[in-house]
Amino acid sequence: MTGRSEDQRGESGARLLGEPMNASELKLWFAQEVLPLEAALMQFLQHNWRNQSDIADLRQEVYVRVCEAAREARPDNTKAFVFRTARNILINRVRREHVVPIEAVADVDALNLAADEPSPDRTVIARDELRRLQSALDRLPDRCREAVILGRIEGLSGREIADRMGITESTVSIHLANGVRALVDAFFAPLSDRRGKQ
Numbered sequence: 001m002t003g004r005s006e007d008q009r010g011e012s013g014a015r016l017l018g019e020p021m022n023a024s025e026l027k028l029w030f031a032q033e034v035l036p037l038e039a040a041l042m043q044f045l046q047h048n049w050r051n052q053s054d055i056a057d058l059r060q061e062v063y064v065r066v067c068e069a070a071r072e073a074r075p076d077n078t079k080a081f082v083f084r085t086a087r088n089i090l091i092n093r094v095r096r097e098h099v100v101p102i103e104a105v106a107d108v109d110a111l112n113l114a115a116d117e118p119s120p121d122r123t124v125i126a127r128d129e130l131r132r133l134q135s136a137l138d139r140l141p142d143r144c145r146e147a148v149i150l151g152r153i154e155g156l157s158g159r160e161i162a163d164r165m166g167i168t169e170s171t172v173s174i175h176l177a178n179g180v181r182a183l184v185d186a187f188f189a190p191l192s193d194r195r196g197k198q
Contacts, residue, residue: 021074026067027188031181033078034066041086048090056155058093062086067188129187136186140179143167147175148183 021029041062045055065085075081137145143165150161151172158176162169 019074020072021070023188026071027184029070029074029078030063030067030184034063034082035177035180037079037082041082044083044086045090056152058086058089061089065089132187133183136183139186140182144175144179144182147172148179151176152180
């Protein structure tokens with residue numbers, strides 16, 4: 001039999017807990033188990049972080065950390081894992097921001113701080129990731145791309161996107177889900193697949 005039932009897939013997924021995931025398993029897991037938590041995650045971040053302009057970056061950092069960890073070992077409770085990761089990121093940010101108030105230091109040079117500039121290889125990697133993301137965005141259908149840009153880049157709510165685009169909030173949700181899924185597929189595609197599409 002070539003197709004699997006949902007129950008068989010669930011059992012298969014349960015057997016994979018704690019084991020590494022390949023790229024396709026990671027994409028499927030992220031789309032099915034992490035993305036549906038986004039509204040609750042955003043509410044958690046907004047409630048627990050003062051600077052609202054950081055929220056989108058924090059969400060992305062949570063997603064990156066969750067994916068990196070899940071690639072090594074699939075978590076047994078995705079929701080708890082996502083929120084524990086978000087909590088740890090917030091705690092680390094608070095620690096970094098409150099180490100030494102800059103006003104308390106008379107001679108900044110005395111701290112012997114290293115420049116907080118990325119290394120050249122990190123810069124190249126970041127630029128490559130931005131090019132891949134832009135390329136993936138460009139391949140989205142127009143309305144889907146517009147919804148993703150308004151929601152994920154400009155940070156508008158579902159209602160605001162619906163009002164701006166003249167569509168229902170449920171249609172916005174569909175556009176966002178399809179767009180994010182397509183971006184995840186493009187971003188986590190094996191290198192050989194990406195070269196074939198360029």
